[in-house]
Amino acid sequence: MNFEDFKKKKDEEVVSCVLDSIDCYAVLISRYEHKLKKYILRISDISPEETDDLLQDIFISVYQNLNSFDQNLSFSSWIYRIAHNIVINNWKKNKKHHNNISVEDNMFLVESIFNENSIETELNNNFNQEEIKKAFAKMDKKYREVLILKFIEGKDYKEISDILQKPMGSIATLINRGKKNFIKEYYEYTT
């Protein structure tokens, strides 16, 4: 098998190949391995070892459920949904409540939120990592996860709706409330 042939192929086309030969699965794994790893770290704050274990579970689950993949969805949304559900189940199983996101993402997320809300850019230079972390920790999980998907993962409303399995209207509401909630929490820590 020549992996170079797959480079230009869409995920959906690769899925058909995986169903014929497990070796094609390496293409999908390599495409999503880093994206999902980062996503898990962003939403769960678990150790890298645990992340690898979770990634393995995710890819095995994806393989087992490959026939349930709905061609109306993008493969990306579908794999993120599985990843999201497995991370959530892992939280529930371990009864841990992870409230942080990885530090390097904070600035980008905060800038995106502040820019979207037309808040003066000079403020951006004064963001404090600790305060951002505290503000995030205080935020409701449902707001945090939509903000991460929207501003860090760069997903659109439809994709977020497919990943979180919530109506698009609810996603728009959650994002708006999440932004306001974050700004409020952030200012509470800074003032």
Next chain:
Amino acid sequence: MNTQLSNKIIQQIKKQEITPRAKIFFIFKNMFFWLFSIFSVLIGAISFATILYNLSGKDEIFTSFSYLPFFWIIILSLFLVLSIKNYQKTDNFYKYNTYFIFLIIIIFAFGFGAIMFSLGVGQKTETLSQKYLPFYNRYAKILTIKKEIFKNKLIKIGITPEILAQHPELKEKIDKKFRENVLGKTYLYSPSECLEKKYSCENKNIKFSDELGCGCRKLYLK
């Protein structure tokens, strides 16, 4: 292209002989939840038809909550909830607002229920339930006895226009008693009926009292 993780996962899949679940499994799973959801709406509709049958032509429901067919109300609520829960397990359930879907389910259940009631399904269900469900039969009997007592003694024998003409001061008391009346615990009789009923009422474990005066009496069910 192959990464360390992909090699590890593929090895594990091969070693454990993991295979993708068949497409038919997912189709049946989705179909099962859709069918169960629809089935639950139909059961809800039958319950609603039976509720309508139980309520139809029974004025006493306006005087007491205990005349409501609670058994069917519980069944209706249970199956409406089951319907939405099953719907939430189908593919693409999240594309519509849950409250909106729940409203649709209620409209369907009530709509079908009304049609079924007009076709006599409510009466049939009530009859069959009394015949084949022992616990429901006991419950229905108690309800019927209460309804009969209520009908005969309060609605039928109760205060007549003649009695009111004789005792105008009763009007206010009667109105009040009707408002306070719960499950036919208070019965108003004409003076002659009080005398007639006293003996038989005592025999039926009905306490007899004389609170209202002017020959009008009040009975309590024990």
